[in-house]
Amino acid sequence: MNYPFWDIEIGYGLLMASIAIIHVFVSHFAIGGGLYLVVAEWMAVKKNDSQMLDYLQRMTKFFVLVTVVFGALTGVGIWFIIGLLNPAATEALIHHFVWAWAIEWTYFGIEIAAAILYFYGWKRMSSRDHQTIGWIYFGAAWMSLFVINGIVTFMLTPGEWLLTGVFWDGFFNPTFWSSLVLRTGVCVMLAGLFAQVVASRYGPSDFKGRIVRYNSGWALAGLAIVVPAFIWYISQIPSDITDTAREMMRLPMNSIGVSYWYAAAIGILLVIFGFLIPRRMNLLFASVMMLFGLAWFGSYEWFRESVRKPYVIQGYMYGNATEVANEEKYREEGYLPQMGYRTGDDGADLFRRACRSCHTIDGYHPLKPAYNGTETEFIAGTIRGAHVIKGNMPPFMGIEAEIQKLAEYIYVRMDSRSIAEIHSLYGKELGQKVYDLRCGKCHEFGGFNDKAESLVGLEDEDYHDLLDMAGDLAEEMPPFTGDTAEREALIEYLRSIPEGGN
Ligand code: HEC
Ligand code: HEC
Known part of the structure; x- marks a missing residue:
């Protein structure tokens, strides 16, 4: 908490995703495309x-524009945003x-210089020199993947590093090799799919x-690497x-x-389109395949980013930048004394540091729908139990007084009418809504932390007892703080659920 907090209205996740998605697509294409160009050039020169x-020359122009301009801009953009x-x-x-980054940037510099020379050198250099430049380009590009792969995989699976703190343990971590093979396959696949779009215009x-x-051979070869490597990676x-x-x-x-x-x-x-009826390949089919390829890759990246939650660096730092190692300090002294920059509004500062990196009050991943119509006490209860709510959130590690301040800050920004009034519901429907809001974030019937066994088929009296001692x-479980109407409705709803599931 040594840094100021950047308060913007846009969701952090969206902002990051919008730039990172373009960057990973382009950067993998930049590597595979480089290999594609030199290999194809080598074969074409041999056959005259x-x-x-x-x-290939035509493709190079497009390739260099996309990779050098888009790849480099979005790469710098990622640093800026994170x-x-x-x-x-x-x-x-x-x-x-630090040294890995230095090496990565050196390779990146070589890659950019080689890309520009390769583009410039068509029909100006001897074909031997030209191909050499092409291989230098590909080698440097792949090496930059090698290095950054170590850091990206580290964030999900730091492995032994968490105990030893040794650079190599973090770099060659449990998913390093499988991810490297997987990403290399993605590079090859994207190169084939992308070249298909260019070829379809003929x-x-x-x-x-x-x-x-x-x-098609390239794309299939990439796919043949990707699928087993993905299974390996998951394992x-x-x-x-x-x-x-x-x-x-x-x-x-x-x-x-x-x-x-x-x-x-x-x-x-x-x-079908690549081997059986290749001449019929058109822009539409090529684009659809390209989109499938990007969708596949996008879902992989999204998976990787998602399973890392609640951490940004697994086991080391949570998504809201609170460090695992400081847990004891936070629990004793609270978050506020650790903040280098404070605005004077403690509730707002706590919200920024604990929740704001993933939620807004009323925009991206809003809290309003979850808390409208509830009370400070309920909100405080869910903050205490943040880590047992579905969604895999970081624990709130601050002190009790901070939980109260934060809950109060959130509460005054919510709709203070009753749940019944806000949603115009009564009876069983109201009960279901009450369940969704007050219980369902932590206990889903038939799903996450199901409590049907304890909640279905009881007598009214038992329900009242249960809610009294909730x-x-x-x-981590908040008390039941709803009014009598909500309580009656909730019981009516619970009673309506047939035993053995709904
Ligand atoms: C690292 C990211 C992250 C942080 C930090 C975080 N949350 Fe969450 N939270 C999530 C995700 C993801 C979900 C699941 C959202 C979904 O399923 O749509 C969630 C769900 C919730 C829900 C249930 C909402 C619903 O509609 O299901 C509540 C309430 C909530 N968070 C409150 C908080 C509060 C209060 C804080 C701060 C003390 C906080 N969260 C901090 C990521 C985070
Ligand atoms: C912030 C999360 C959270 C909310 C909200 C929540 N619970 Fe819980 N509940 C827990 C936790 C944690 C436990 C104890 C550990 C466990 O069994 O998962 C628990 C335990 C229970 C148990 C005990 C189960 C048993 O067999 O001993 C019941 C019943 C239950 N909850 C019902 C409810 C009901 C009804 C509501 C809504 C009024 C509710 N819970 C709201 C987190 C929550």
């Missing part, structure tokens, strides 16, 4: 295939990997058939991470299943 060389959004995590990554001809088949993630994710965040885990469908769709389309059932 001038048509192919023309095509530095603003999470300076503490950025600092940690720089601090622990009118039907033998030449078109030839390059479409060639491109290398420690099972406590995936088990928690399976329970707390079903969506990212389900996306793994969906990603296999994307992969199958790309494979089938490639065989606050005593667990430290």
